[in-house]
Amino acid sequence: MSTVRIVTDSTSDIPAELREQLGIEMIPLQVIFGSETFLDNVTLTPEQFYEKLQSATVMPTTSQPSPIQFMEAYERILNEQPGASIISMHLSAKFSGTYQSATIGASMLERDADISVYDSKSASYGIGMLVVRAAQLAQQGKSKAEILEDIEQMNEDKKLYFLVDTLEYLQKGGRIGRASALIGSILNIKPIMTIDSEGYVNVKDKVRGQKKAVARILELMERDFGKDPVDLTIAWTNVKDLAIELGELTKTNLNVRSVHHTWIGPVIGAHVGPGAAALFINRVRGSI
Amino acid sequence: MVNMGAERLHRNVEQVNALNVFPVPDGDTGTNMNLTMTSGVQELRSKPSLAVGKVAEALSKGLLMGARGNSGVILSQLFRGFSRSLAGQEEINSVQLAAAFQHGVDAAYKAVVKPVEGTILTVAKEAAKHAVTIARRTPDIVEFMSEVHDKANEALQRTPDLLPVLKQVGVVDSGGQGLVFIYEGFVQALNGQQEESSWLTAESAFPEFTSGNGAVKSAVAPQPSLQKTSAQSQLSTEAIEFLYDMEFFINRKLGGGNVVPFDEAAFKRNLAKDGDSILVIADDDIIKVHVHSRRPGDVFNYALPYGELTDMHILNMRDQHRDLLHEETPAQTVSVYNANPAEVELGKVVPEVLTGAPVDSLSAASAHEWAPFGIVGVAMGEGIKNIFLDNNVDVVLSGGQTMNPSTEDFMKAIESLAAEHIYLLPNNGNIILAAQQAAELSERSVTVIPTKTIPQGLAAVLAFRDEESATDNTEAMTQAAKQVRSGQVTHAVRDTSIDGIDIREGDFIGILEKSIVTSAPALSEACKELVARMMDEDGELVTILTGEQAELAETEALSDWIRTEYPDAELEVHVGGQPLYPYLFAVE
Numbered sequence: 001m002s003t004v005r006i007v008t009d010s011t012s013d014i015p016a017e018l019r020e021q022l023g024i025e026m027i028p029l030q031v032i033f034g035s036e037t038f039l040d041n042v043t044l045t046p047e048q049f050y051e052k053l054q055s056a057t058v059m060p061t062t063s064q065p066s067p068i069q070f071m072e073a074y075e076r077i078l079n080e081q082p083g084a085s086i087i088s089m090h091l092s093a094k095f096s097g098t099y100q101s102a103t104i105g106a107s108m109l110e111r112d113a114d115i116s117v118y119d120s121k122s123a124s125y126g127i128g129m130l131v132v133r134a135a136q137l138a139q140q141g142k143s144k145a146e147i148l149e150d151i152e153q154m155n156e157d158k159k160l161y162f163l164v165d166t167l168e169y170l171q172k173g174g175r176i177g178r179a180s181a182l183i184g185s186i187l188n189i190k191p192i193m194t195i196d197s198e199g200y201v202n203v204k205d206k207v208r209g210q211k212k213a214v215a216r217i218l219e220l221m222e223r224d225f226g227k228d229p230v231d232l233t234i235a236w237t238n239v240k241d242l243a244i245e246l247g248e249l250t251k252t253n254l255n256v257r258s259v260h261h262t263w264i265g266p267v268i269g270a271h272v273g274p275g276a277a278a279l280f281i282n283r284v285r286g287s288i
Numbered sequence: 289m290v291n292m293g294a295e296r297l298h299r300n301v302e303q304v305n306a307l308n309v310f311p312v313p314d315g316d317t318g319t320n321m322n323l324t325m326t327s328g329v330q331e332l333r334s335k336p337s338l339a340v341g342k343v344a345e346a347l348s349k350g351l352l353m354g355a356r357g358n359s360g361v362i363l364s365q366l367f368r369g370f371s372r373s374l375a376g377q378e379e380i381n382s383v384q385l386a387a388a389f390q391h392g393v394d395a396a397y398k399a400v401v402k403p404v405e406g407t408i409l410t411v412a413k414e415a416a417k418h419a420v421t422i423a424r425r426t427p428d429i430v431e432f433m434s435e436v437h438d439k440a441n442e443a444l445q446r447t448p449d450l451l452p453v454l455k456q457v458g459v460v461d462s463g464g465q466g467l468v469f470i471y472e473g474f475v476q477a478l479n480g481q482q483e484e485s486s487w488l489t490a491e492s493a494f495p496e497f498t499s500g501n502g503a504v505k506s507a508v509a510p511q512p513s514l515q516k517t518s519a520q521s522q523l524s525t526e527a528i529e530f531l532y533d534m535e536f537f538i539n540r541k542l543g544g545g546n547v548v549p550f551d552e553a554a555f556k557r558n559l560a561k562d563g564d565s566i567l568v569i570a571d572d573d574i575i576k577v578h579v580h581s582r583r584p585g586d587v588f589n590y591a592l593p594y595g596e597l598t599d600m601h602i603l604n605m606r607d608q609h610r611d612l613l614h615e616e617t618p619a620q621t622v623s624v625y626n627a628n629p630a631e632v633e634l635g636k637v638v639p640e641v642l643t644g645a646p647v648d649s650l651s652a653a654s655a656h657e658w659a660p661f662g663i664v665g666v667a668m669g670e671g672i673k674n675i676f677l678d679n680n681v682d683v684v685l686s687g688g689q690t691m692n693p694s695t696e697d698f699m700k701a702i703e704s705l706a707a708e709h710i711y712l713l714p715n716n717g718n719i720i721l722a723a724q725q726a727a728e729l730s731e732r733s734v735t736v737i738p739t740k741t742i743p744q745g746l747a748a749v750l751a752f753r754d755e756e757s758a759t760d761n762t763e764a765m766t767q768a769a770k771q772v773r774s775g776q777v778t779h780a781v782r783d784t785s786i787d788g789i790d791i792r793e794g795d796f797i798g799i800l801e802k803s804i805v806t807s808a809p810a811l812s813e814a815c816k817e818l819v820a821r822m823m824d825e826d827g828e829l830v831t832i833l834t835g836e837q838a839e840l841a842e843t844e845a846l847s848d849w850i851r852t853e854y855p856d857a858e859l860e861v862h863v864g865g866q867p868l869y870p871y872l873f874a875v876e
Contacts, residue, residue: 067361068352097361104361104399108352186678187831188860189750206750208876209829209858 004138004147005077007088009065009098010040012120012127013235013265022135025073029091029098030063031266040267049266050238050274059172060270064097070105078113085114085144089131089151092121092199095175095271116148121199124268125233125280126160133285142288150288158282159224161204161217162193163242165275173271176201192216214246218253221281225254229284233260236277237269243277250279257284321466324351324360328367339378344371344388359463362396362408366467369395382432386423389416389436406451408463414443415471430478437471444468455564530563530580533603534587538575542596550575550594558590580605661754661761662707665745666693666715666723669866672742672833679749682707692719698726702734709758711765712736715745717802733758737765740802741774742833742864743874773827775800775818775873780807796870815846815871822875823854830857833864833872846871 008014010028019026028039031049033056038044040062044052053060074086088106093099099119106115120127130151137147167183170176170193183189183206190213194204207216232250236243247259264276331350337343348371351364373391374380380388393416397403418439419432426432444464448455540547563581575594581587584602591597665681667673673684683701687693702710710732712723717740727734735758739745751768752761776799780791791797791807798806798818806817819830830850834843843861850859864872 064361066352066364101361104365107399186675186862187746187750188858189679208750208831208860211828211858212876 003081003084004134004142004144005081005084005086006131006135006138007070007073007077007086007102008127008131009090009102010042010265011091011096011098011123011267012089012131013041013124013262013268014128014131015262016041018132022132022139024131024135025077027065027069027073027102029065029096029267031270032061032063034058038266041265044266046237046263046265046269049269053269053274060266062096062267062270064101067101067104067108070102071108074106074109074113074115078109078111085116087116087118087134087138087144087147089118089120089127089134091123091127092195093119094121094199095123095201114144116144118148118151119199120155121197122155122160122195124160124264124278125235125262126158126195128262129158129231129233129280129282130155137288140287146288150285154282154285156197158280159221160194160278160280161220162272162276162278163190163210163213163217164193164272166273167191169271169273170201175271176203192220210242214249217246217279218249221250221279222253225281225283227255229255229257230281231258231260231284232256233262233280234277235262235264235280237264237272238274239277246277246279250281254281321359321363321463324363325470327351328364340380341371341374341377344374347371359408359466362399362463363467363470365396365399366392366412369393382419382426382429383423385429385432386416386419386436389419392416404451406447406449406454407461408467410447410450411440411443411461411464411467415440430475433471433478434475437468437475440464440468440471530582531604531606532581532584533605534581534584534601535576535578536588536591536600537598538577538591538595539573539598540575540595541573542598547595548593555590555594559587562586659705659707660709661752661758662702662705662710663713663749663752664698664701664705664710665713665749666719667742667745667866669833669835669864671863671865673865675746675862675864676749679746680752680754681713681749687716687719692716692722695722695725695729698723699730702726702730702732709733709735711752711761713739713745713748715739715742735762737762737769739769741776742866742872743772743774743831744769746831746874747772747876771876773800773822773875775822775875776869777811777814777818777871777873778869811842811870812846812849815873816849819850819873819875820853822873823857827854827857827875829874829876830854830859831874831876832859832861833866833874834861835864835866835868835870835872837868837870842870 005023005025007025007027010026012026014024014026026041028042031038031040031044033052049060070088074088077084077086088102090096090099090102099117102117106113106117109115120130122130133154134147134151137150142150164170167176183191183203187208189206189208190210191203192205192207192213194202196202204220205216207213232247232254234243234247243261247261250256251259264272264278269276328347328350332343332346335342335346337346344367348364348367351367370388370392372395373388374384377384389412393409393413396409396412403409415436419436422435423432426435444460444467447461447464448459451461454461538550540550559577559579559581562583563579577587577591579587588597588600662683663681664683664685665676666685666687667676668686673686676684682705685693685697685701687697698712702712712727712734714720714723714736720736720738720740723736724738727736737748739748747768748765751764753764756764777796778799780793780795780797782793784791786804789804789807791804792809795807795809796811796814797804798808798814798821800818800821805821806814808814808817823830832843832846847859847861850857866872
């Protein structure tokens with residue numbers, strides 16, 4: 001039986017401890033402030049990033065890892081465990097060239113290797129939950145095909161909603177399309193955002209005021225999952241309180257089995273802006 | 289030679305950056321390519337060798353490690369193929385070099401998931417093709433490289449023809465420009481020219497990199513073909529030379545017996561006299577024409593001899609652009625590349641961005657078709673009008689309690705909209721009937737959402753979703769209008785008694801929906817009483833629209849009172865500008 005190893009990138013926002021425990025390899029993207037370049041979630045922690053963002057005079061930009069970084073990671077894994085299969089799971093190809101870099105990295109390997117590069121069509125813990133699940137299944141000795149099938153189902157079933165303080169960051173980064181043009185700027189309209197099944201950022205709904213936005217998200221999730229047992233992950237930029245409040249409210253409306261917390265890391269944070277918070281939710285999945 | 293290529297690129301980083309078409313802060317193709325190239329050169333310097341194969345290998349490895357951004361990745365793949373082709377060689381001639389260029393192009397095309405023409409790929413491809421063609425008869429390596437560079441530059445100048453978004457903004461492709469600079473450096477190096485090369489230190493890596501917001505300066509004198517400032521700002525309204533965007537069909541069958549044989553070349557030449565973005569698709573019966581022209585009348589006259597003209601659409605692009613500039617949101621600026629739907633339909637445009645910014649989900653083909661929905665609203669006051677216009681309302685008719693718009697006013701507004709389905713928001717109980725009558729009389733698909741107040745109208749437009757069906761929108765808008773509580777304050781014009789409330793002339797009366805609920809000599813008192821009635825126990829969001837007669841101090845006092853009295857509710861104050869009613873309130 002061959003081993004399956006999981007590779008992801010830094011935008012999956014998996015807490016380092018969990019990542020290490022599950023043996024997940026992580027390739028960082030880059031965050032660039034003017035002439036300073038940082039490795040996402042490695043040489044720049046989310047706390048440092050949001051602090052830096054407040055005093056920064058230039059807007060940060062971000063950059064995908066180079067193909068060689070992926071190639072080297074794959075090499076390293078294959079040297080450690082010859083014959084291992086690899087699933088490399090990444091940020092939506094609609095947002096970043098990371099997926100392409102990984103694909104090129106895999107094609108550059110000069111030996112036979114069984115690597116599947118998987119476009120999560122998602123971001124942050126929307127990738128993270130799939131990666132964690134995949135790593136758990138790998139630990140249980142499931143095959144690459146079994147794992148891929150399971151995470152694809154999970155991917156289709158999962159939901160994510162996020163709130164941003166302003167659409168400015170998404171618009172400036174070019175990460176949101178036509179929908180945002182329809183949102184007026186005079187009234188304090190809170191768009192409820194999601195990432196659709198194609199991997200694009202979309203406006204799910206728009207309401208006025210923070211309270212209504214929170215209420216609407218709860219309503220949407222109730223409609224999505226009813227009373228099915230769910231796992232919930234809450235992620236925040238620099239608004240931990242809002243995120244925790246969201247999580248608490250969710251518990252009263254839904255059958256929540258577990259709640260996890262994480263940061264929205266620098267690269268994703270650079271594109272959603274400070275003030276953003278996100279909820280990631282999936283039906284509890286049994287063994288396969 | 290490689291050093292010189294890197295040097296040329298490095299010196300022109302900002303020029304390449306400025307070519308980015310998309311108004312995004314990471315418009316930094318030049319920086320990405322420069323950092324990629326820098327990494328290549330560093331690797332090369334760390335492994336000095338006289339053997340060409342070894343040099344190319346080191347360069348390739350460095351580039352692969354340093355690849356950033358899409359253009360950087362493509363650059364690294366070009367040189368990866370290039371170096372593989374030269375592996376083991378000590379020296380090379382033109383033929384081998386040409387083959388190496390070709391290998392590079394093959395590798396790059398294979399590596400990129402969706403190759404887009406009109407980019408660095410095209411420039412590399414054309415240059416390599418030319419290199420292979422001339423290699424045998426051009427043994428002199430300097431002459432050879434110089435020709436390859438010229439060809440690359442030629443291909444670069446043609447990139448706008450392949451990628452219409454470049455043409456729109458009037459620039460050549462930024463990644464392609466970066467490659468041309470590198471080739472230019474190769475030529476200079478082979479010619480024995482030297483440039484100061486002190487830049488491979490970390491401090492000088494970003495010489496003039498001022499900011500990431502697109503406001504970068506060009507550090508060098510621009511070449512004639514290039515822009516001095518960033519591409520997006522180049523699209524000034526006046527710069528749209530051929531301002532009438534025309535689209536129509538020539539129906540050959542409907543032209544009677546008099547139609548002359550269609551001479552496509554002559555017709556295109558005529559259009560080109562005063563136009564660009566010309567597209568003519570002819571089949572036996574129908575000719576589709578798209579052109580940006582300065583003289584729309586002439587265009588029709590050229591077309592008339594060939595048949596009857598149908599489905600004629602003309603848009604003034606300066607007008608559209610003024611609107612875009614007015615809005616000043618990047619997302620809307622992006623929609624500039626909607627302006628050429630014909631090319632998009634033909635698959636000529638793959639709106640792929642080479643700066644790392646992705647393509648968004650614009651349905652590019654829809655720009656010239658009718659919009660799915662149009663909304664007509666009624667309002668008094670500049671502020672309220674602007675709020676409606678800011679939230680998807682296309683036409684705001686002036687009117688309210690006293691100046692009701694007529695059925696004809698509605699009819700005219702309906703006719704003015706190129707939309708499949710039109711919603712009317714009367715926003716006043718006295719106007720609903722006129723709107724309904726207009727809906728009946730019109731041959732278009734029109735629905736009246738019977739909104740009786742401005743707050744109801746606002747709630748309705750906020751529930752509107754462009755991507756939903758008409759049925760769903762009607763339902764959502766009607767429901768939303770019912771969810772909001774509307775209040776208004778005005779002064780009484782005579783003494784009376786209604787619903788057990790005694791009203792004196794000059795008093796301020798508070799109206800909740802249709803009923804007078806309070807009357808008081810002081811405006812503040814009437815407002816407080818009205819708001820208290822509106823809040824009940826579950827009001828979460830209070831919106832105040834201030835009228836012409838509202839005074840700042842009064843508004844502030846009222847706001848403070850609401851915040852103190854209802855600490856859990858959110859409060860928003862907007863300038864409405866309506867006459868006669870100092871305050872309108874909405875509670876949701």
